[in-house]
Amino acid sequence: MLHEARTLSWPRVKALAEAGALALLPIGSTEAHGPHLPLSVDVVIAEEVCRRLALRRAGDAVMFPAITYALTDFAAPFAGTVSLNAEVARALISGVLRGMVSSGFGTIAVINHHLEPAHFRVVHEAARTITDARVVVTDHRRAPTGPRLGEEFMHGGAHAGFYETSLMLAAAPALVxxxxxxxxxxxxxxxxxxxxxxxxxxxxxxxxxxxxxxPATASAEEGERLFGILVDAAEAALAPTPL
Ligand SMILES: [Zn+2]
Structure with missing residues (x-):
């Protein structure tokens, strides 16, 4: 079952953490995504993957408020984009993870949908600063997931095109x-x-x-297919590691 942390009291969060609930941290950006999509695309997609993951899994999951700012140098020339430097982005993510661990969560799934390489590096680095809980970063760029997300995702760059626009048509069509x-x-x-x-x-x-x-060829049906693959990847990352 999915619980959104921002709607819960602290005793509820404490009880869920003590009962072994999975904690979810969506990470996006505030960044230009073409003239047809809002700045919040990466946040919307990350939150939707978290929701669908929680609905598919047995047991409780607590989704924390998303990290909505990121290192986003590539979109920096466009209005509305807010880019943090690597040091600030790393400290922000690792500080939020630290707070989640202090709340008692033993397993945290980090769902990042801002794919700029320097930013994804920072996400991995921030996760490695936590050594007293299991922090799982789903990296859907890698095989076997990346190739399943299509030719454009692998070779075009997947920024506000067929891939991301399809996901938005499935998750939040009113924002397209x-x-x-x-x-x-x-x-x-x-x-x-x-x-x-x-x-x-x-x-x-x-x-x-x-x-x-x-983006003109995007569709909600393709977005549904892509969300299925992204949730598969998050589930696989969370599976117990074989001994
Ligand atoms: Zn994006």
């Missing part, structure tokens, strides 16, 4: 500007390739409107 989305031309530049070649932001990477790929 449909008229805008349907008129957007495909951006064929590969964010992945551009990053490897040294691009420092979306403009340098060939995404003048802060999106890559083909």
């Amino acid at each position: 500007d449909e008229a805008c989305r349907r008129a957007l031309p495909e951006v064929t530049a590969s964010l992945v390739t551009a990053i490897k070649a040294g691009a420092k932001d979306f403009l340098e990477a060939g995404g003048p409107d802060a999106y890559f790929g083909a």
